[in-house]
Amino acid sequence: MIGIFGGTFDPIHHGHLRAALECLEQLRLDQIRFIPLKTAVHRPPPVASPRQRAAMLEAALAGEPRFILDLREFKRSGPSYTYDTLASLRAEIGGSRPLCLLLGSDAYAGFLSWYRPLEILRLAHLVVMHRPGYPPLTDTALADLYRERACQDSRELALHPSGSILLYAMTPLAISSTQIRALIAAGLSPRYLLPDTVLGYINNERLYLP
Ligand SMILES: Nc1ncnc2c1ncn2[C@@H]1O[C@H](COP(=O)(O)OP(=O)(O)OP(=O)(O)O)[C@@H](O)[C@H]1O
Numbered sequence: 001m002i003g004i005f006g007g008t009f010d011p012i013h014h015g016h017l018r019a020a021l022e023c024l025e026q027l028r029l030d031q032i033r034f035i036p037l038k039t040a041v042h043r044p045p046p047v048a049s050p051r052q053r054a055a056m057l058e059a060a061l062a063g064e065p066r067f068i069l070d071l072r073e074f075k076r077s078g079p080s081y082t083y084d085t086l087a088s089l090r091a092e093i094g095g096s097r098p099l100c101l102l103l104g105s106d107a108y109a110g111f112l113s114w115y116r117p118l119e120i121l122r123l124a125h126l127v128v129m130h131r132p133g134y135p136p137l138t139d140t141a142l143a144d145l146y147r148e149r150a151c152q153d154s155r156e157l158a159l160h161p162s163g164s165i166l167l168y169a170m171t172p173l174a175i176s177s178t179q180i181r182a183l184i185a186a187g188l189s190p191r192y193l194l195p196d197t198v199l200g201y202i203n204n205e206r207l208y209l210p
């Protein structure tokens with residue numbers, strides 16, 4: 001099974017990395033593809049450039065060969081829709097191998113307003129990772145969708161290429177890129193919230209300063 005972890009990664013932090021490692025091991029994924037978005041459809045544009053976000057991801061993923069940096073969204077023009085990304089991956093790997101789209105419970109809260117959400121579920125499973133402060137099933141429509149698609153473990157995910165939703169209780173880590181950017185802008189250190197190598201890059205590039 002392949003995990004897909006899309007995000008802004010502005011910057012990548014230990015919340016992302018720990019989430020990915022726990023999914024990799026506990027769901028027995030073969031690899032996780034980290035896919036930074038180019039043109040956000042749902043939020044203001046990132047502060048760091050694509051080049052800078054790719055460099056930070058590269059630094060953070062070094063040393064874990066099952067974490068793969070996948071820059072396909074940078075190469076596409078127009079909005080970075082997840083549906084298009086999954087369709088391009090399916091064109092490469094075929095229809096039978098299970099794909100698991102990893103997303104935090106804050107992202108799942110907006111899932112039904114994404115571009116072609118039900119078609120996304122035809123291309124991949126969803127793994128919703130619980131993020132502190134964002135209970136995953138507050139909305140009725142999302143709770144209904146979950147009830148129709150719920151699955152309990154990685155064994156069940158492996159039975160089909162797509163279509164199920166797994167709620168995953170990862171170690172709760174209330175870390176966000178917003179918090180890291182705000183600390184730096186305030187002249188405070190974000191150290192230990194993200195890898196030192198990523199912080200070194202941020203300092204060299206003078207990123208996120210006011
Ligand atoms: N601490 C965390 N725990 C679990 N999931 C997370 C965590 N941080 C981010 N995610 C998930 O990772 C994906 C990419 O997140 P993103 O790059 O937007 O990070 P972020 O910290 O939410 O950034 P920002 O604060 O700029 O919105 C999303 O699915 C998000 O829900």
Ligand SMILES: O=C(O)c1ccc[n+]([C@@H]2O[C@H](COP(=O)([O-])O)[C@@H](O)[C@H]2O)c1
Nearest residue numbers: 006007008037042081082083107114115
């Ligand atoms: O395709 C969509 O319509 C869509 C709408 C909102 C978010 N997403 C994706 O969800 C992922 C997490 O987004 P974010 O803002 O938490 O970084 C990222 O890969 C986005 O491209 C995708």
